[in-house]
Amino acid sequence: xxxxxxxxxxxxxxxxxxxxxxxxxxxxxxxxxxxxxxxxxxxxxxxxxxxxxxxxxxxxxxxxxxxxxxxxxxxxxxxxxxxxxxxxxxxxxxxxxxxxxxxxxxxxxxxxxxxxxxxxxxxxxxxxxxxxxxxxxxxxxxxxxxxxxxxxxxxxxxxxxxxxxxxxxxxxxxxxxxxxxxxxxxxxxxxxxxxxxxxxxxxx
Numbered sequence: 001x002x003x004x005x006x007x008x009x010x011x012x013x014x015x016x017x018x019x020x021x022x023x024x025x026x027x028x029x030x031x032x033x034x035x036x037x038x039x040x041x042x043x044x045x046x047x048x049x050x051x052x053x054x055x056x057x058x059x060x061x062x063x064x065x066x067x068x069x070x071x072x073x074x075x076x077x078x079x080x081x082x083x084x085x086x087x088x089x090x091x092x093x094x095x096x097x098x099x100x101x102x103x104x105x106x107x108x109x110x111x112x113x114x115x116x117x118x119x120x121x122x123x124x125x126x127x128x129x130x131x132x133x134x135x136x137x138x139x140x141x142x143x144x145x146x147x148x149x150x151x152x153x154x155x156x157x158x159x160x161x162x163x164x165x166x167x168x169x170x171x172x173x174x175x176x177x178x179x180x181x182x183x184x185x186x187x188x189x190x191x192x193x194x195x196x197x198x199x200x201x202x203x204x
């Protein structure tokens with residue numbers, strides 16, 4: 001049996017991930033591919049409990065604690081959902097993955113990248129997505145979209161400078177790993193973004 005493909009979609013707040021995930025899911029299904037949707041933090045019973053703690057507006061925690069919780073949830077996610085699904089030949093589409101830790105905890109929080117890399121090596125043991133779709137949008141546009149959605153979670157409450165560092169870190173990652181991470185302009189219409197994604201996915 002052929003192993004399934006692992007696709008992740010990432011980006012700053014308000015980049016339109018939810019809309020594009022649904023587009024990708026339908027696109028792959030129409031191609032006859034079995035694909036499951038999942039997310040980070042979350043994706044497992046324990047991971048969803050950790051997600052609630054991480055995103056709760058009244059959860060005050062040290063930045064290192066945030067990073068460790070992210071990787072704890074990721075470990076459960078990988079072993080209980082991602083790897084078993086890929087092993088049976090189905091595809092996995094995840095809303096965020098490890099690149100988000102480099103962007104949010106590394107870029108946004110300013111944590112040492114080498115420490116994040118050590119956790120990545122320990123938890124992932126060389127496992128990588130087959131492709132990462134990175135939706136890029138200027139921070140001011142993204143945050144206007146977030147504001148229109150209503151109440152903000154703990155991460156969304158950070159200031160603009162935080163998200164500018166996050167965006168810079170994402171772009172740096174895409175430049176570092178251009179074969180895996182595909183940078184997509186998500187500043188225009190959802191249809192424009194979907195057209196770019198469809199062209200990229202066709203290569204898989």
